[in-house]
Amino acid sequence: MTATPSANPNVTPNANPNANPNATPSVQLVSDLVTRIPEFRGVYETHVFHQGGVLPHVFFWDVVQDTVRSFLGEAPAAADWRRTLDFLEEQSARGVLGIDEVIVTSFLGDLPSPQEPGHAIVEQLGPVMAAKFVRIRPLG
16 A cells, blocks of 8 residues: 655645745744734734834734733724734744744733733733743743
C-alpha cells in the first residue's frame, strides 16, 4: 500500500490558509487576529492606511484599547474581550519569539495599571499569558 502525497508538500495540515509565507511571525499574528476576530478589520484597515503597512506593536495599542473597552462594557460593537484573550492565549502557548514579543510588550505591557479602570482584566488572562504578565509586571 502506498501513501498518496499531498498536492502541496509544503502545506501542513491545519495551517492557516491565509498565511503569507513571507510574513514575519508578528505580522502573521496581526493577520491571524483580524481573520479570527473580524471586528478588528476596521482598525486594521485604518492602521495600514496611516502606517503604510502593518506595524504589529503599533496596531496592538488599538487592540488593547478595544479589548479593555469591551471588558468594561463601554464598546458594545467591539470584539468580545474573551475571544481576544482566548486567541492571544493560544498564540502565546505556541512559543514563537516574534509573536511573544508583540503579545508581551504591546498587549500585556499596555494593559491598565492597578489604579486604572479595566485592570481587573488581568485576572481573566489564561495561564500562559498570566505567567508572562507576572514576569513583566510583578506588581500588576
